[in-house]
Amino acid sequence: MAKITLTPTKTPTLRLEAENICPDSFAGKSNEEIANLHVFVGKESQALGDYFEIAGESGSTAAETTIVINGDVNRVKYIGMKMSAGEVIINGDADMYVGAWMSGGKINANGSVDAFSGLGMTGGELIIKGDAGNYLGAAYRGDWRGMQGGTIRVSGNAGSDVGTFMRGGTIIIGGNVDVHVGTHMEGGTIIVKGDAKSRVGGQMVKGDIYVFGDIEVMMPGFQYRKDVDSEVDGTTGSFALYEGDIGERHGKSKGETIYGKLYMKH
Amino acid sequence: MSRSWMRLRSLRRSAYRQVGNLAKIVTDVVCPFCGTLCDDLEVALDDSGEKILEVYNACAIGAAKFLHSQAEDRLTRPQMKQEDGSWKEVTYDEAVEYTAQMLIDAKKPLMYGWSSTSCSAQSVGSELGEVVGACMDNTATVCHGSSLIAVQDVGIPSATLGEIANRADRVVFWGCNPAHAHPRHMSRYSIFPRGFFTGKGSKSRKMVVVDPRRTDTAKMADIHLQLEQGHDYELLSAIRVAIRGEKLPKTVAGIPAETIYEVAETLKSGRFAVIFFGMGVTQSLGKNHNIDIAIAVTRDLNDYTKAAIIPMRGHYNVTGSGQVWGWQFGFPFCLDLSRGFARYNPGDSSSNDLLIRDEVDAAFVLGSDPGAHFPVGSVRKIAQMPSVCIDPHITPTSAVSKLHVPVAFVGVEVGGCAYRMDNVPIETRKVVEPPEGMLTDEEFLTMVLKRVKEMKGAA
Ligand code: SF4
Numbered sequence: 001m002a003k004i005t006l007t008p009t010k011t012p013t014l015r016l017e018a019e020n021i022c023p024d025s026f027a028g029k030s031n032e033e034i035a036n037l038h039v040f041v042g043k044e045s046q047a048l049g050d051y052f053e054i055a056g057e058s059g060s061t062a063a064e065t066t067i068v069i070n071g072d073v074n075r076v077k078y079i080g081m082k083m084s085a086g087e088v089i090i091n092g093d094a095d096m097y098v099g100a101w102m103s104g105g106k107i108n109a110n111g112s113v114d115a116f117s118g119l120g121m122t123g124g125e126l127i128i129k130g131d132a133g134n135y136l137g138a139a140y141r142g143d144w145r146g147m148q149g150g151t152i153r154v155s156g157n158a159g160s161d162v163g164t165f166m167r168g169g170t171i172i173i174g175g176n177v178d179v180h181v182g183t184h185m186e187g188g189t190i191i192v193k194g195d196a197k198s199r200v201g202g203q204m205v206k207g208d209i210y211v212f213g214d215i216e217v218m219m220p221g222f223q224y225r226k227d228v229d230s231e232v233d234g235t236t237g238s239f240a241l242y243e244g245d246i247g248e249r250h251g252k253s254k255g256e257t258i259y260g261k262l263y264m265k266h
Numbered sequence: 267m268s269r270s271w272m273r274l275r276s277l278r279r280s281a282y283r284q285v286g287n288l289a290k291i292v293t294d295v296v297c298p299f300c301g302t303l304c305d306d307l308e309v310a311l312d313d314s315g316e317k318i319l320e321v322y323n324a325c326a327i328g329a330a331k332f333l334h335s336q337a338e339d340r341l342t343r344p345q346m347k348q349e350d351g352s353w354k355e356v357t358y359d360e361a362v363e364y365t366a367q368m369l370i371d372a373k374k375p376l377m378y379g380w381s382s383t384s385c386s387a388q389s390v391g392s393e394l395g396e397v398v399g400a401c402m403d404n405t406a407t408v409c410h411g412s413s414l415i416a417v418q419d420v421g422i423p424s425a426t427l428g429e430i431a432n433r434a435d436r437v438v439f440w441g442c443n444p445a446h447a448h449p450r451h452m453s454r455y456s457i458f459p460r461g462f463f464t465g466k467g468s469k470s471r472k473m474v475v476v477d478p479r480r481t482d483t484a485k486m487a488d489i490h491l492q493l494e495q496g497h498d499y500e501l502l503s504a505i506r507v508a509i510r511g512e513k514l515p516k517t518v519a520g521i522p523a524e525t526i527y528e529v530a531e532t533l534k535s536g537r538f539a540v541i542f543f544g545m546g547v548t549q550s551l552g553k554n555h556n557i558d559i560a561i562a563v564t565r566d567l568n569d570y571t572k573a574a575i576i577p578m579r580g581h582y583n584v585t586g587s588g589q590v591w592g593w594q595f596g597f598p599f600c601l602d603l604s605r606g607f608a609r610y611n612p613g614d615s616s617s618n619d620l621l622i623r624d625e626v627d628a629a630f631v632l633g634s635d636p637g638a639h640f641p642v643g644s645v646r647k648i649a650q651m652p653s654v655c656i657d658p659h660i661t662p663t664s665a666v667s668k669l670h671v672p673v674a675f676v677g678v679e680v681g682g683c684a685y686r687m688d689n690v691p692i693e694t695r696k697v698v699e700p701p702e703g704m705l706t707d708e709e710f711l712t713m714v715l716k717r718v719k720e721m722k723g724a725a
């Protein structure tokens with residue numbers, strides 16, 4: 001796999017919009033061509049090379065391209081947005097929309113990422129060592145399709161609105177989450193290893209949510225069913241199974257109503 | 267709204283009525299203050315027809331708006347802030363020049379406000395914003411923006427205030443206090459009017475108020491749900507469960523289950539239920555989700571009866587701003603036009619986030635006062651950047667801006683279209699002339715747009 005390294009050379013005034021930092025854009029291009037790819041500061045179009053020193057080389061296809069960013073890009077938006085293959089390694093913090101709408105490949109963010117990361121993603125892996133901001137794996141405004149496939153794994157904490165309108169894939173949060181987890185969820189799995197504040201599974205139609213820690217305020221539309229033993233992301237344990245959100249619409253399968261499932265670890 | 271009613275209204279636009287030989291009365295005046303947009307005001311002018319003597323039918327805050335325009339010490343020419351902090355009078359042409367240059371020089375100017383002006387001014391503003399690649403936002407961003415997000419997420423079953431007056435027999439005020447914020451709302455539309463199917467006025471209606479505080483509106487209610495602060499989402503969810511007759515925990519948000527079942531039954535048993543909601547629920551924890559689930563409650567109720575939900579919009583034409591941008595750009599607020607096409611994502615393209623995250627480098631404010639309504643951190647940022655404030659009044663925003671451009675009062679000194687909280691457009695009226703030589707905001711915007719085009723053409 002070909003490796004190309006970007007080292008930040010200057011901090012943008014305002015924020016940098018750099019959707020071109022993506023294996024799909026880099027593939028098959030010379031370093032000079034890559035340096036000339038556009039980035040935006042407000043209405044001004046500038047060159048990627050104005051902000052990064054570029055070394056190594058990119059592969060001929062996205063799948064053969066690894067982009068390594070060495071340094072903080074916490075004022076750079078859209079890294080790895082819409083990527084379909086290859087790898088992006090971020091050795092620092094990144095701004096909003098990391099891996100938004102990604103469909104394949106892998107992003108390793110070794111720092112933290114801001115809001116809207118993994119928005120509407122359909123495939124691939126998004127690994128975050130630090131914390132994630134709000135709307136992780138959620139839907140873009142007005143879209144009924146949040147995350148639909150792939151995996152998001154966060155070692156730290158996540159903000160509010162994790163997996164809003166989620167329909168597939170898996171989100172694993174090592175730490176705690178803020179309010180609204182899996183709101184309007186219609187499929188997929190969310191695992192929270194720490195605590196959740198409130199509004200877990202509100203308006204949930206279908207899907208699975210696991211919470212290992214506490215939920216400060218439980219939604220009134222969830223009803224206890226039974227205890228179950230299961231293995232969740234390498235941890236075996238006994239869970240209390242709740243079903244809901246009772247107030248929401250639900251489909252039927254073989255004559256039985258299918259609810260969203262919320263598992264609380266004992 | 268029926269056609270014949272509309273015809274009746276236009277016939278009544280008789281304009282001036284002579285009272286004795288003292289004052290002239292202008293009838294059918296529209297109040298340019300709150301989103302209720304009352305259209306039955308009468309204004310008494312002196313003999314010359316230049317001075318407002320009295321405002322009839324308006325509530326106190328509405329009347330004050332008209333009388334303020336008459337203040338003796340009113341600013342009538344633009345003022346530029348000097349190095350030493352003092353203000354110097356400049357001409358409108360100089361103000362146009364500064365504004366045009368600022369918008370062109372900025373990489374990402376913020377153009378904020380737009381809620382207290384006419385739709386035609388908003389429309390000129392949109393064109394200007396598009397030409398200079400601005401981020402455009404209106405006061406919904408700190409008010410009912412969360413409602414707009416929810417509507418986009420799940421749609422909205424709504425109605426006009428006319429329908430409410432004539433039909434609604436179950437009225438819920440959730441997180442709003444019309445007794446103070448929209449003083450004539452209850453008398454004109456929601457509680458007291460005797461309509462076609464609500465002939466007994468307030469006696470034909472059951473009123474439910476949901477508010478953690480015992481407000482003056484709550485004191486009038488048949489049922490007051492005094493919920494714990496910040497638990498609106500849970501309570502609304504519980505009402506959905508109760509509507510379906512499912513089991514509830516003993517209490518939700520501090521309200522006993524029996525009361526929640528009772529409210530659900532009250533709403534279901536009505537012929538027409540309406541939920542009015544305000545900033546107590548749009549700006550408390552969960553924001554758009556609270557509205558989203560309130561809309562879900564409304565939808566659920568439609569399985570049993572007719573139900574609608576209406577936001578209590580604050581500024582008289584914040585609704586119009588969303589309408590104008592909606593048809594011009596596809597989004598009602600938080601517009602980012604910097605890259606030549608419209609983008610929208612509150613949380614990213616919302617004014618406060620843009621300011622706090624240092625994403626904008628100039629501020630243009632028209633028809634709003636962020637200096638009074640934004641968090642201190644945001645206001646400080648505005649104070650640090652090139653800035654223009656277009657406002658008839660001296661405000662906290664004009665005080666921190668580099669240039670203050672006073673303009674005529676829309677709805678008092680110049681007419682123009684505004685949208686009521688229920689999205690009904692109403693043409694406001696001109697009652698008196700503005701002070702000699704003063705521009706309207708639409709005229710000023712048109713001059714800036716022309717100058718910007720000249721500058722860009724020359725570049
Ligand atoms: S209720 Fe609103 S629109 Fe009506 S008179 Fe009062 S301030 Fe004006």
